[in-house]
Amino acid sequence: MDFELSEDQRAFADTARQFAQAELAPHAAEWDAQAIFPRDAIAKAGELGFCGLYAPERIGGLQLPRLDATLVFEELAAVDPSTTAFITIHNMATWMLGTWGQDGVCSTWGERLTSGQKLASYCLTEPGSGSDAASIKTRAELVGSEYVINGSKAFISGAGSTDVLVLMARTGDAQSGAGGISAFAVPANLPGIHYGKKEEKMGWNSQPTRQISFDNVRIPADHLLGREGEGFKIAMKGLDGGRINIATCSVGAAQGALAHAQQYMQERKQFGKPLAAFQALQFKLADMATELVAARQMVRLAASKLDAGAPDASTYCAMAKRFATDAGFDVINDALQLHGGYGYIREYPLERLLRDARVHQILEGTNEIMRVIIGRRMLDGDAPQAIR
Ligand SMILES: Cc1cc2nc3c(=O)[nH]c(=O)nc-3n(C[C@H](O)[C@H](O)[C@H](O)COP(=O)(O)OP(=O)(O)OC[C@H]3O[C@@H](n4cnc5c(N)ncnc54)[C@H](O)[C@@H]3O)c2cc1C
Structure with missing residues (x-):
């Protein structure tokens, strides 16, 4: 190792x-x-x-x-x-x-x-289907040599500014659950695709988030990704890596915030001394660095499990996402606190980092759903798995 x-x-x-x-x-x-x-x-x-x-x-x-x-x-x-x-x-x-x-x-x-000349969105969530992603209702019917898509997606990152939609839609009947979902590559500007208003958000403001509706959108049958019925598995495999990525965004944001706090504590004086002289604040900084390193190591462990194709990789990705996005948010919040009132104003980047990192606890599976995934592996079925 x-x-x-x-x-x-x-x-x-x-x-x-x-x-x-x-x-x-x-x-x-x-x-x-x-x-x-x-x-x-x-x-x-x-x-x-x-x-x-x-x-x-x-x-x-x-x-x-x-x-x-x-x-x-x-x-x-x-x-x-x-x-x-x-x-x-x-x-x-x-x-x-x-x-x-x-x-x-x-x-x-x-x-x-x-190459980044064109951009892609990931379209799973629907207005009535968030955490319960296997309940999506958007349909893709095979008619001759085309799929005809009807339905709507919610909260799609990049929507309206991207060129390809990686779309999960139901090809099986309404009761088919996860096994009735297929994945498709859909050009983002086809007739029948309509984009909702740009959502006004707490953070993530440098990227648009919109609803998308599909009204008899026709795509060639060879735009299917994998085979019919494999779409949910494909979506979840995407998210294993996506969760590591989002966890990493929290680690990075926390690292940025920590560096600002470290510097600010040397510069800012109160009671005739730099903030760095107060042991309570030194301890705070020490705890922030410790949490951050733990989060980073957990993310790297999960990433290496995914790289190795380990059978428990999804569980580790869920653990890393849960831990790093919570720890990252707390570190940024502590860094903001160490800046006093200056942390709260836009002249400093702390409040932006905090607003941006907040959504990492919600998307690509909420942190509650991460606990569902981890708990299920530990407790469900005939052979509960040990986590080591
Ligand atoms: C800015 C932003 C960008 C996004 N980008 C994308 C995107 O690009 N593509 C995409 O497909 N989706 C995207 N999403 C959607 C995101 O993945 C969902 O918001 C998320 O999965 C939660 O779904 P929901 O909002 O419907 O909440 P709900 O599922 O309604 O959950 C509400 C609350 O209940 C909790 N909860 C639900 N079920 C359980 C349970 N069984 N046990 C315990 N707690 C539970 C949740 O954790 C949450 O706290 C984005 C969301 C946001 C905010």
């Missing part, structure tokens, strides 16, 4: 840090305040390979291990969790398309997605 990063891994992280400082840090506050989707910056990230980090080489992806992808995402999220989180969702959807897409779909979209 080697906890040290290799030279290549350090190089990835360095490149990502330089990119983040040059392309994201100077603008992140403005993108948040004005709700600007930084399409050009994402395209530049694509030029470095960041839009297809773990996507298969067959579609021009770097096919890196998930652990290596976390090193990149962590550096980007340290300055702009919102834009980074969108890039992670694009990576997830692109990986799904490249892994299960048929040749025609992969040759049309693959390299354009991995």
Whole structure:
């Protein structure tokens, strides 16, 4: 077991840090305040390979291990969790398309997605189906050589600004549950696709979130990803990696907040001394760093389980997502507190990091659902699994 990063891994992280400082840090506050989707910056990230980090080489992806992808995402999220989180969702959807897409779909979209010229959304949630994702109602009927799609999706990240929708829809009957769901690659501008208003959100303001409705949308049958009935499995496999990515965005944001707090404690004086001189605050900083390192290590452990194809990888991804997004939020909140009133105003990045990180506890499976997944593995069935 080697906890040290290799030279290549350090190089990835360095490149990502330089990119983040040059392309994201100077603008992140403005993108948040004005709700600007930084399409050009994402395209530049694509030029470095960041839009297809773990996507298969067959579609021009770097096919890196998930652990290596976390090193990149962590550096980007340290300055702009919102834009980074969108890039992670694009990576997830692109990986799904490249892994299960048929040749025609992969040759049309693959390299354009991995290069960041085109962008992808992941469309699972519906207005009536969030945590209970297997209950989705959007339908895809095979009519001749086409699927005809009807229904609606809610809370779709990037919607209205992306080019391909990786869509989960029901091909089985209403009672078919998870086994009646299939996945599709749907060009985002087809007739019958309508986008709702841009949601006004607490954070994640540099990326749009919208509802999407599908009214007799027709796609060629070869836009099916994998086989009919495999869509829920494909969606969950996407989310295993997605959860590591979102957890990483929290770790990165917390790292950014911690660095600000460390510096501020040296600069800010009260009672004739720098804040750094108060032992209560030193202890706070020590606890923040300890929690952050624990979260990062758990994320890397889950990523390495996924890379190794371990049978308990999904459980570890759920644990990492639950722990790192909770710990990350707490670290950012403590960093904000250490800034006193200045932490609460927009001149400093703490309140933005906090608002952006809050949703990580909610999406890609809420942290309650992460506990459901972990508990089920420990307690359900004939052979409950030990967690070691
Ligand atoms: C900004 C944003 C971006 C998003 N982006 C995407 C996207 O790109 N694609 C996509 O498909 N979805 C996306 N989502 C949707 C997100 O994944 C869902 O919001 C999330 O899964 C929760 O579903 P819900 O909002 O319907 O809450 P509900 O499922 O209604 O849950 C409400 C509450 O009940 C709890 N709960 C529900 N069931 C249980 C249970 N069995 N046991 C214990 N507690 C339970 C939940 O944890 C939660 O606290 C996004 C959401 C947001 C806010």
